[in-house]
Amino acid sequence: MRLTCPLCGTRDRREFYYSGSEDYLNRPAEGAPIEAWDDMLHLRTNPAGVTKDLWYHETGCGSWLLVTRNTVTHAVLATELVAARKGGAA
């Protein structure tokens, strides 16, 4: 598998560190109930198909990427910089 970093181009999977589901971007507000934190940290939709997850370009530019890919075929559909999203890196 290869991922396309918006800054560095298409790179080997080994340059990236997998962090997990995009759920991590939906950080609960201060004072949110514990269930909301459980939802963000542990509970997962875990789709067999298209998913969005966070990857860190560890041995490249150090950017956090939001990758859209298919968990059944390993096809990578899109990559974007988390920092470039509206609201930035949550």
Add this chain to the structure above:
Amino acid sequence: MRYSGWKVITEGLLGNTGWGRAWRDPAPKAEYDAIVIGGGGHGLATAYYLAKNHGLTNIAVLEKGYLGSGNIGRNTTIVRANYFLPGNSEFYSHSLKLWEKLEGELNYNVMHSQRGHIILFHSDGQRDAAVRRGNAIVNQGDDAELLSVAQLKEMLPYLDYNQTRFPIYGGLIQRRAGTARHDAVAWGYARAADRLGVDLIQNCEVTGIDTVDGKVIGVQTKRGAIRAKKVGMVVAGRSSQVAAMAGMRLPIESHVLQAFVTEGLKPVIDHVVSYGMGHFYISQSDKGGLVFGGDIDMYSSYASRGNLPMVEHVMEAGMTLMPMLARARVLRSWGGIMDMTPDGSPIIDKTHIDGLFVDAGWNYGGFKAAPASGWCMAHLMATGQSHEVARRFRLDRFRTGHVMDEEGTGSQHNLH
């Protein structure tokens, strides 16, 4: 029919014409007392113990494909009870005891071989950890023994003891650990459950879980609706999809784990050996193939195949430990879908829906757990109470903070 040595002889004389089917192929009934979703090792064991220990024989196992078509049919077949944490320790101890009586219990040869499992260590720190783990195992009532380099060299002369970076300092052996014939475990449980009256229904994918007022009333399948007041979800890597039918999100992410087998060789590796510095473990099957595996690919996947970086890593680790592997040719590799929990420990628990139970999150260690998992899941489904050796495998433990991080790496999906 009871299998026996006598039966083998008489069938040999009669041209093997009298064996018959190992289990029936029944059509689903409209209603059962309980349904187990998933005809893998854990599901079949659950059904067997529901019938055997709790007298529930009007039950069905619903399997999407054929029995044993998932991870029970493709794994590295290691059976051991060398866990450390309270909660895991007594559970796997219980499982190993069930393994030791399994063949007589099921009247089926699962080729359980207690050839010993050795974890190698490569530093003073790792030696201390091995001593601590060994003591915990002994306190649990199981066996563990520290091996010196001299003892190891006697037993495993083929290891490279003086690797430049990770010389071998010793090992921790559990002599009662070993391997078993994976498919035979599924077949043995299937046949034994069938003999007790359990309906094993194949090609019967569950497409929905029906509930009324917070209680389960049955399931929808590709072969019609089936009613039951108790339903157990025992579907390993597909747990998230089945739980979603009941409106649940589980603390599970599915990852791929690869394993490899070489061409058949003469006996060369007599034990199960785990490398302490790379994720690598190996044994030799009775057919002669070297069976080995490594770590998960480390990102969520349902592809049933892995990526090359992990293949390279496993081969490197293997070659570092056992240079003789260079002469073996890999026949095939495969990737299984692992139901990974954030802390690497499983779940056997009720859900928020009355009568709906979940047995999942077996990570990369489900094979050895199959007997005890079935035992405890059957206990939970029959009595409504957690079995004492599985009482910490709670679904809500991540919210309450009672995590069970055996590896000590943290409670996060990408760390196990």
